[in-house]
Amino acid sequence: MAMLEASADRYDRPPVVGSPHDAATVTDQVSNIVYGRTPLWWLGTFAVAFSIFGVMTISIFWLLIKGTGIWGINVPVGWGFAIINFVWWIGIGHAGTLISAILLLLRQEWRTSINRFAEAMTLFAVACAGLFPLLHTGRPWLGYWLLPIPNTMGMWPNFRSPLIWDVFAVTTYATVSALFWFTGLIPDLATFRDHAKNKLARTIYGIASMGWRGSARHWHNYESVYLLLAGLSTPLVLSVHTVVSFDFAMSIVPGWHTTIFPPYFVAGAVYAGFAMVLTLVIPLRPLFKIQDLITERHLQNMAKVMLVTGLIVAYGYAMELFVGWYSGHHAEKFMLENRITGPYWPIWWSLILFNVAIPQLLWAKRNRTSPMALFAISMSINVGMWLERFVIVATSLHRDYLVSSWDMYTPTKWDWGLYLGTIGFFLTLMLLFIRYLPMIAIFEMRTLTPGAKVKHPETHAKAH
């Protein structure tokens, strides 16, 4: 914002986009990914991803045929992989919204190279996440009963239930994310329409670009809508995961009933989201030779966000431990003891390793600027964040208040099938996206090229 703009070193930073680029080269480079020949690696990866997607389809079919009993859930552990994965995917989605909306409002220009990609990731992650709450119910075909639709039964949903808040939060989030992503795509879709070499592509991109002609009026409307949507999305970044955390925090289950959950969930979500963006972007840079569009500075900035949010998450863990002890409540104290030394102790300790210990490597600039190291660390965080949800969901439930009802939760092959299947689903969508849509916002990148800065006296002078 103002302060940032006023920051003197703003132009001393490494450029967001490499200097050889101008508007034309940026356009070409991004659109060539779409118009060029399908790379072999893409075909191979797509085949693998699509096969895993098939596993998801089979898992869903079997689930609908037999019931949730094919999973490892039971009483006491009524929620298992489905909710773990739901929270994990929703969390991953957060990076996209944060990058698109908050960083836009904060005028962080570096976001431009990665925002489209991150938004797509958000959308697909939310699609994966959205599957779970529906499928995990005993009777998914009645899932619409959770929506406040006027009906002949004269029944409203129970507005006291955090699950209902969740329905609102997630559906709103999915809608706004989709709109935001699509709105941002329109000018680039028009570019693709204009560059299209065959009629089919021209027609499809033409319909999708909604008659964009790039007139000043169009640009004016576009900017207003985009800004509005960014404004709408901003609170969502905070609200969605806050509401998701209410599913747990509003209950009385020891290990769930915790006031720190909302901020710690939001931080965790951003943490997980940036890790996933890095996980996807790092291999794509060399593959599409876009290192000069998504530069080391992007990587480093994302690493810094991860470091900060990671520390917030670590603080959350520490507070959970402290408050559990400080509360003096028998069930809370036992819950902590059980997490750390109970039958699921390897999960908790792995969580600490992956989510707290390993990310400390980001303090070193050497690691922040090394794609290999960053990739490894972001993978560690992906795993760690999943483990965190496992710890919260399964280890809290499996030994709660009544000792007689303690039991173990062991996921079945169908739990794994659906989980890995959604990763296949996600990758399939990502691969289709990078192949057929501009994964980098072309028109915004044009504004970042050195040539676009002509109006600025200093830059102007340097250019001469």
Next chain:
Amino acid sequence: MGSPHMGSPEMGWNEQQESPREAGAPGLDLAQVREKLAAAEGPEYWRSIEELADTPEFRDMVHREFPRQASEWPEGVSRRGFLELSAASLALAGLTACTRQPEEKIVPYVRQPEELVPGRPLFYATSMELAGDSLGVLVESHMGRPTKVEGNPEHPASLGATDVFAQASILGLYDPDRSQSVTHLERIATWGDFSTALLGRIQALKALQGEGLRILTQTVLSPTLAAQIEDVLARLPKARWHQWEAAGAHSARAAARAAFGADAAIRYDFAKADVVVALDADFLTSGPGWVRHARAFAGRRKAAWKKGEAKMNRLYAVESSPTVTSTQADHRLALPPQGVAAFAASLAAAVGVPGAAAGDLGAFAQAASWVAAVAEDLKAHRGASIVIAGDCAPPELHVLAHALNEALGNAGATVLYTEPVEARAEDQIASIRGLTEDMRAGKVDTLLILGGNPVYDAPADLGFAEALLKVPFRAHLSMHRDETTAWCPWHLPASHFLEAWSDTRCFDGTAAVVQPLIEPLYPSAKSAHEVMALLGATTDATGYELVRGHWQRTVLAGAGAGFEAAWRKAVHDGVAGVGAAASKAVPVAADAVARACAAARESGGGMALLFRPDPGLYDGRFANNGWLQEVPRPLTKLTWDNALLLSPREAEKLGLATESIAEVAAGGKKLALPVWVLPGHAEGCATVHLGWGRSRAGKVGSGVGVDVYPLRTSAALWQAGGVTITKGSGEHTLASAQTHQDIELQTREATKRHLVRHGTVEQFEKNPHFVGEMGHHTPAADETMYPPHAYNGYSWGLAIDLSSCVGCNACVVACQSENNIPVVGKEQVAGAREMHWIRIDRYFQGDLDDPAVHMQPVMCMHCELAPCEVVCPVAATVHGPEGLNEMVYNRCVGTRYCSNNCPYKVRRFNFLLYSDFETEVLRMAKNPDVTIRSRGVMEKCTYCVQRINLARIDAKREGRKIKDGEVVTACQQACPAEAIVFGDLNDAGSEVNSWKASELNYGLLDDLNTRPRTTYLAKLSNPNPALGGGAAHSSGHEGDH
């Protein structure tokens, strides 16, 4: 035993047969089997012919973790598949559902108008027999279809309560695997065929005065059946009648003869007993009249808090294998069998029984101090104490108990002796041995086996099945085509007790009519009376005529011209109305005590293997009953399996752990069994339960568990000495309803959380508020965000007295029957998905070697501030206007959030399609007043809302309020110990309010501010100060407050 040892090459049906057939195992190469046997060195035990042949099918079965029928879901050929097939076959058999009223007049119980009102159940009184004991019941009938068994309040053995077996008998009636026709050589035949064949035989035997005719029954209580058999024996004097009851009162009979020189039935009056000493006795869940005993005993446990009644009693339990009874004991001493015997002898000596010589208690340090203290306590309560030996205890313990009761003046006061209740008391071991020897010697020409399953459960050393093959004509009457059927050319389908007329006597000698509620589901089923009638003078007599005729001649002979009214009343009431048998004085023979003490001294050391009837399957007869397979065994919480029970120390010594495989060798035979480590089990012995490993039980019970009968010999029916237990290879998953993981941690946490609150009478008298002080902080009434609910009408609540509950499981099965709760199978139980709405939580407390055990029935608490209600997104679980936490199945989408948020974990989810919607015959067992839940829906205890509504309709019609005690929940009704009370909390005078007013009343986890409507009365014990105040029961109140 699964199959006998077949040495004989004449392994066929009999000489009359056209084609010799292999018994029970089509597709086996018997030549190959014989070859293997010949090649084997030394005595080798094998479980079945299949095993011997080592067929791929058998190997497949062994390799399968779960027996085929137990592994129901979700993959492969499911039980559902089987059931579909059987449903189809039923349809083909022409069975259309419902209402087959008996042709004779049966008399409804007067709780309703004479005529049948659609939607209103009728109740009929009848009696259920089980192994030499009978229980009077009222059976609920919906439009001619029996659906639920309740106790008969007018029957002395029941007083309105029931047990698990009676509750589960409904499912037995509708068992789809029941035999449906007479078969001869596995081909369908008719009763006419059988009758012709039998009478031809009898005709020939008449010339020989019946020489060669044998009848084998279980223990016969029916006066009519006994008279029928005696009649045949009178006409064919050389014919003989044998009895065999695998889990019968063999020791008690032997002891009565040894002590009194005569047979006698024993009747205890626990209501009058201040001090009870149980010697290996599980009198609170087994033995003749146990339901009544449990009630009387519990009455004296309640005395501590129900003011104005007698004082609380005191129970000492000395035993080897932990019993449910010992969970109620104020002092419990675990000793190996020889230790229990020595203790009994020493106690007799200490009390001053003439001829008693103290046993050797040198090895049992604790026992010596016990003898003195218990003897003092008994002597202080002369005439008001009971020493009782269990059915599974050796005869010498019974003799010593008789002598002790006599010396203490209990005989004639708290312990009464009467003439035997069974029709013919005899040494059944000798009886079955005699029969087997005669069969082997070729002296038996015609054998009628009326009920029972001797091929499976006869003592292993007799070689019953092998001898059976030498009998030319053998017929077996049974409800299932079981192991014995496989060895008999003639199979006769038996009727269920709810389908046929009969009569019986209960523990105190009271006679009762067994009236049918329904025509036999399969028209060819007949009762033993009808089979015996084939041999009688008039072959066309029906069961009704036979029983009625007999009663006219004997039981109700005194009624004279008023017989018709007296009969009608007897059928209506379910009891004869002629009272219990008169007691008689039976002095204990002087030398009997000395002999018993000598026997006690001689009882060997070494590892002993104890055989006990299974708490669910009994002797194996209930193996095909899913409810009983799945009811968690009271102490182990095991379902769908039996195991070798070992004490923690013994298991450690042997290098065994729960679920590892142990090899048990006794008498040259060897069995592999999974181990279950049971805290509180005595060292130096191990326990196995009978009734498992049936090879031909049916789709539910075949191949479940391990058959231990092969180790059980006629000389050692209840305990075998000199057993070796070694570590076997592999593991076997056991499905326990309560996790066995980290038992010590569980014990610690349960204590900290004050789940089961307990204390001593002394503590209670000193500080009546001790229970309330025990818990964590209970929030005040205004500590809630939500406005309080207003209850202008009724406000239902329930209380459970933990001092009374023995954990017998009657409530669990009663609830299952009342509320159409499905059976889920072993795999699902192992995955923590059992569906019981009420469960009995078992907690150990104290030292694992000698823990106190607490039973706590837990069902929905119907919380005033229910955590489940808030979180349900679709309002499928809501607070009702009368305080019930109501579950709306149709609205439930199955998020399971309610279950997660339920601190009591009483909610049950239909993870798969558990309810059986297809099997036609099982539909008839369902309660029409309760919805059958489908897949994906949450369910839980409703406080039997259907019963509340029924009472409400009655009350409204009569323009009054529902009276206290008018609504009785299924669990409450079944409970022998009267541990549960239900009623209106808005009614100041209600029983439930008087219970809740007790200082002992507490809410489970009440610090969570859920405000449960189900509350508990803390468990009180009455330890003897001389024994250190009952170490196990009084400790454990530490923990944070």
